[in-house]
Amino acid sequence: MTQILSERRPGAYYDSIILMRLQSALAKLPAVMDAGVAMATAANLALLESNDLLPEGATVAPEDLLVVVKADSAAAAEAALSEVDNLLDRRRAGPGSDYRPRSLENAAKMLPEASWVLVSVPGRYAAEVAGRALDQGKHVFLYSDNVVLADEVALKRRARALGLLVMGPDCGTAIVGGVCLGFANRVRRGTIGLVGASGTGLQAVTCKIHRLGAGISHALGTGGRDLGAEVAAVTTLQALELLGRDTETEIVVLISKPPSTTVASQVLAAAQRVGKPVVVEFIGYPPPGRRLGNICFASGLDEAAELAVELAHKGRSDEHCLLDTSSKATPNEGRFVRGLFAGGTLAYEALLGFRTFLQPLYSNISVSNVAADSVHPLTDPTRSVAHTVLDLGEDEYTVGRLHPMMDQDLRLRRLRQEASDPEVGMIVLDVVLGYGAHADPASELAPVIREISAQHSIDVMVLVIGTEDDPQDLEAQVERLQQAGAIVFRESFEMVAAVHRRYHSPAPEEPSVPVSLDGLAAPIAAINIGLETFHEGLLAQEAPVVHVDWRPPAGGNEKLAAILRRLRPQTE
Amino acid sequence: MTLDIEQANQTAVQRMTSARPMLTGVALARDVIPGLREGLLLHAGPPIEWERMSGPLRGAVIGAVLLEGWAEDEASASRLVERGEITFEPCHHHGAVGPMAGVTSPSMAVYVVENSTHGNRAFSNLNEGYGKVLRYGAYAPEVLDKLRWMNTEMAVLLADALDTSDGLDLKALLAEALHMGDEGHNRNKAGSLLYLKLLAPAIARVAKDRVAEEKVLAFLGDNALSVLNPVMAACKAMADAAHGVEGSTLVTAMARNGTDFGIRVSGLGDQWFTELAETPDGLYFSGFSADDANPDIGDSTITETAGIGAFAMAAAPAIVSFVSGTPQDALNATLEMYEITTAEHPSFTIPSLDFRGTPVGIDIRQVVELGLTPRVNTGIAHKEAGIGQVGAGLVRPPIAIFEQALVAFADRYNFS
Numbered sequence: 001m002t003q004i005l006s007e008r009r010p011g012a013y014y015d016s017i018i019l020m021r022l023q024s025a026l027a028k029l030p031a032v033m034d035a036g037v038a039m040a041t042a043a044n045l046a047l048l049e050s051n052d053l054l055p056e057g058a059t060v061a062p063e064d065l066l067v068v069v070k071a072d073s074a075a076a077a078e079a080a081l082s083e084v085d086n087l088l089d090r091r092r093a094g095p096g097s098d099y100r101p102r103s104l105e106n107a108a109k110m111l112p113e114a115s116w117v118l119v120s121v122p123g124r125y126a127a128e129v130a131g132r133a134l135d136q137g138k139h140v141f142l143y144s145d146n147v148v149l150a151d152e153v154a155l156k157r158r159a160r161a162l163g164l165l166v167m168g169p170d171c172g173t174a175i176v177g178g179v180c181l182g183f184a185n186r187v188r189r190g191t192i193g194l195v196g197a198s199g200t201g202l203q204a205v206t207c208k209i210h211r212l213g214a215g216i217s218h219a220l221g222t223g224g225r226d227l228g229a230e231v232a233a234v235t236t237l238q239a240l241e242l243l244g245r246d247t248e249t250e251i252v253v254l255i256s257k258p259p260s261t262t263v264a265s266q267v268l269a270a271a272q273r274v275g276k277p278v279v280v281e282f283i284g285y286p287p288p289g290r291r292l293g294n295i296c297f298a299s300g301l302d303e304a305a306e307l308a309v310e311l312a313h314k315g316r317s318d319e320h321c322l323l324d325t326s327s328k329a330t331p332n333e334g335r336f337v338r339g340l341f342a343g344g345t346l347a348y349e350a351l352l353g354f355r356t357f358l359q360p361l362y363s364n365i366s367v368s369n370v371a372a373d374s375v376h377p378l379t380d381p382t383r384s385v386a387h388t389v390l391d392l393g394e395d396e397y398t399v400g401r402l403h404p405m406m407d408q409d410l411r412l413r414r415l416r417q418e419a420s421d422p423e424v425g426m427i428v429l430d431v432v433l434g435y436g437a438h439a440d441p442a443s444e445l446a447p448v449i450r451e452i453s454a455q456h457s458i459d460v461m462v463l464v465i466g467t468e469d470d471p472q473d474l475e476a477q478v479e480r481l482q483q484a485g486a487i488v489f490r491e492s493f494e495m496v497a498a499v500h501r502r503y504h505s506p507a508p509e510e511p512s513v514p515v516s517l518d519g520l521a522a523p524i525a526a527i528n529i530g531l532e533t534f535h536e537g538l539l540a541q542e543a544p545v546v547h548v549d550w551r552p553p554a555g556g557n558e559k560l561a562a563i564l565r566r567l568r569p570q571t572e
Numbered sequence: 573m574t575l576d577i578e579q580a581n582q583t584a585v586q587r588m589t590s591a592r593p594m595l596t597g598v599a600l601a602r603d604v605i606p607g608l609r610e611g612l613l614l615h616a617g618p619p620i621e622w623e624r625m626s627g628p629l630r631g632a633v634i635g636a637v638l639l640e641g642w643a644e645d646e647a648s649a650s651r652l653v654e655r656g657e658i659t660f661e662p663c664h665h666h667g668a669v670g671p672m673a674g675v676t677s678p679s680m681a682v683y684v685v686e687n688s689t690h691g692n693r694a695f696s697n698l699n700e701g702y703g704k705v706l707r708y709g710a711y712a713p714e715v716l717d718k719l720r721w722m723n724t725e726m727a728v729l730l731a732d733a734l735d736t737s738d739g740l741d742l743k744a745l746l747a748e749a750l751h752m753g754d755e756g757h758n759r760n761k762a763g764s765l766l767y768l769k770l771l772a773p774a775i776a777r778v779a780k781d782r783v784a785e786e787k788v789l790a791f792l793g794d795n796a797l798s799v800l801n802p803v804m805a806a807c808k809a810m811a812d813a814a815h816g817v818e819g820s821t822l823v824t825a826m827a828r829n830g831t832d833f834g835i836r837v838s839g840l841g842d843q844w845f846t847e848l849a850e851t852p853d854g855l856y857f858s859g860f861s862a863d864d865a866n867p868d869i870g871d872s873t874i875t876e877t878a879g880i881g882a883f884a885m886a887a888a889p890a891i892v893s894f895v896s897g898t899p900q901d902a903l904n905a906t907l908e909m910y911e912i913t914t915a916e917h918p919s920f921t922i923p924s925l926d927f928r929g930t931p932v933g934i935d936i937r938q939v940v941e942l943g944l945t946p947r948v949n950t951g952i953a954h955k956e957a958g959i960g961q962v963g964a965g966l967v968r969p970p971i972a973i974f975e976q977a978l979v980a981f982a983d984r985y986n987f988s
Contacts, residue, residue, distance in 0.1 A: 101911065102908070102942045103941075103942060106910055551942070551943060553941045553942075554943065554975075560975055566982070566987045568937075569577075
């Protein structure tokens with residue numbers, strides 16, 4: 001049914017051209033049949049009446065603005081009236097303006113569709129500029145370095161709460177929706193998405209992927225400190241989650257300098273949740289294995305690119321990197337893992353694998369420098385602490401007795417000792433067969449395993465190294481261990497992956513607002529503050545961009561700048 | 573409770589832009605301007621004493637003393653002033669504004685502008701036209717004769733004419749003039765013609781003497797600045813409506829006395845923040861140069877305060893030569909002022925910017941942060957009394973006065 005609704009705005013004066021434009025815009029709204037917008041002068045009221053647009057019984061004065069909508073339902077008329085303010089505010093961009101705005105806020109008005117702000121002002125001003133970009137609801141590409149760590153943490157936490165990304169500080173490289181921000185290469189578009197705490201690492205891998213014939217969906221930088229303990233990978237976690245949802249991205253590559261241990265386990269847990277194959281390259285950091293579920297570990301940037309391209313060619317269904325993504329095993333949180341190894345190298349490899357997700361982790365093995373922060377030395381070799389991996393072949397255990405590959409006495413006693421510790425939930429062993437080793441290790445181990453798994457509900461994982469031609473009869477050894485309740489593995493990485501499934505880290509403590517996929521969608525428009533070359537780069541890519549003619553606040557006068565900060569609306 | 577500066581500024585700018593200045597009459601200053609007593613002269617800009625006054629202001633003071641009959645000649649007028657028998661106060665302290673020297677004395681006729689939205693009133697003297705005029709410090713007998721004619725014959729006719737009307741809507745006039753190539757400060761050609769068009773029928777209605785009527789109509793029509801003074805009073809009425817909002821950082825007055833440039837801030841009461849005025853940068857009439865220029869002078873910066881003048885430069889491409897050249901420069905001049913203002917004027921719009929409202933509501937915080945002072949379009953006065961206008965151009969207030977105001981604001985509201 002036809003409905004005429006009107007709104008009176010007392011004393012609101014608008015130029016007649018604005019009002020005519022509003023009237024025509026209202027008339028084009030859905031289900032609107034006609035609209036009248038005029039100052040309520042006698043002449044205009046007569047005109048509205050002759051067009052059958054005069055609302056009944058309206059009391060108006062000549063200085064009132066009268067907005068009348070005729071629609072085929074009351075709801076449509078109300079919807080149209082609620083659009084009046086938006087329509088009045090709508091402004092087209094200035095005609096071919098060469099004006100360079102001085103403030104981010106003004107730039108945002110000039111290019112409202114910009115969803116990214118590139119910040120490359122001197123470091124001591126960068127956090128404030130980035131914060132104001134967040135105020136404007138923009139993602140931040142923060143190239144500036146020398147940003148105080150506490151500022152980085154605060155910025156990223158705020159961004160996370162707002163569903164925005166802060167790439168950086170000291171982030172030089174990103175590719176978003178095919179548009180290069182900062183230093184980035186012209187590479188083919190494709191299905192491989194990257195997250196990187198290393199700008200040149202991202203450049204090397206994207207170039208290699210391009211050379212191998214595949215392409216990039218997005219490459220998101222995070223800044224070099226993102227995977228440190230203080231920042232706790234806020235941006236990396238957001239970026240992984242975002243690429244997980246992004247339909248263009250089928251394979252994810254994560255590149256970082258060595259992360260802090262606690263952060264690494266969080267990041268790997270997030271990588272698992274991506275639900276797509278993830279290639280992880282922690283530069284110069286011994287990988288915990290070849291793969292953990294959907295995660296493949298690369299050693300080196302080139303290999304990361306190769307693995308990603310290989311996976312991209314095989315498609316997402318490939319099982320190479322998707323082993324056991326849906327683990328049915330019960331998480332074993334809260335109870336510790338104890339590793340009792342006879343083989344030193346096997347112990348070391350387990351240690352490298354465990355340290356990314358089992359913390360705190362102790363061992364009697366002295367580890368190399370890169371792993372030192374994640375493995376604590378065991379002070380008393382007779383007592384395990386938290387998660388512990390022991391090499392029982394070390395000297396402190398072999399004084400006056402044979403190596404545990406031959407004499408299992410110590411290990412059996414230690415098995416019972418660990419099992420009686422109520423904090424222990426899992427025990428990991430190795431059994432090395434072959435000439436020279438114990439003639440029938442299962443004969444001694446199986447009874448103890450049966451005993452402890454029955455009494456203490458402890459999982460026992462056994463890594464068996466040997467061949468079917470070994471004198472101990474591999475098949476029989478495995479069978480007896482399994483019958484005793486042990487889970488048997490033939491490869492170290494499989495065992496690490498199985499432990500990982502039970503112990504992967506919980507979701508990040510602070511819930512984050514999901515980053516909208518709109519930020520990745522073309523066309524990418526941006527505001528640049530700082531380096532002119534970034535502006536030129538965007539212009540060359542024909543991306544809509546506004547460059548801000550930025551100067552230090554208050555001409556660098558610190559006292560005035562401090563007052564200005566206090567007078568600004570507080571965002572925290 | 574924390575102070576919401578943004579809200580205070582919204583309130584202030586809303587008051588400024590919703591004010592509706594109506595020209596309601598012409599009257600003698602002593603009859604309408606509050607506190608204008610014998611022996612008091614009002615002047616442009618922030619407070620100043622005789623010793624620090626520049627040439628044009630001194631000349632205007634002498635002229636006004638002679639006009640009022642407080643002295644017989646220049647020498648005795650000077651002695652009177654030097655003896656301290658004349659008091660000086662800013663026009664702004666009395667709800668008034670005046671271009672250039674802005675000297676207003678009790679027996680001068682003034683425009684009365686009423687803000688029909690908020691009820692406040694503002695005043696401005698009548699524009700004398702070009703050449704030797706009091707506002708540039710001239711006080712020769714013919715200058716004073718013209719003033720006497722204006723303050724009697726012309727003023728009576730204008731007053732009678734306005735009495736027959738419901739008041740003349742200066743806001744509507746300005747909105748229309750901006751669409752006709754005016755910016756309301758340096759260019760008032762279109763506005764002055766609109767003004768004449770609106771007044772002429774009323775003048776014809778009340779005029780008893782055809783010769784006097786013709787003289788007044790010609791005087792108004794020949795002077796492309798006729799409407800400047802009512803426009804300034806209108807801007808003063810709009811700006812005053814925004815003054816005194818607790819916690820607001822918006823500028824509600826900018827004015828120069830030929831020596832100092834001063835501003836007032838809505839949330840900082842009647843305090844002035846002043847610094848030596850700069851000399852405008854502009855184009856000079858033939859025979860004059862920057863050496864002849866007086867430092868910046870006049871209350872006409874009330875136009876920029878209210879969101880027109882240089883802030884509406886994009887509307888006035890005809891005078892782009894004052895801002896160094898091209899219509900694009902004129903656009904950029906206005907675009908720049910959006911950086912330091914809180915709102916876009918709902919009534920004053922600019923066709924070349926897609927009818928975007930002019931930038932309005934200067935925020936001292938933005939000025940200081942960006943180091944970007946308001947632009948001012950201005951006439952340039954000769955530094956010696958009585959020579960007159962020597963050019964026109966662009967000037968900016970010293971950044972220091974905005975910095976002072978910011979510090980004072982932080983002190984006043986405990987942000988220091």
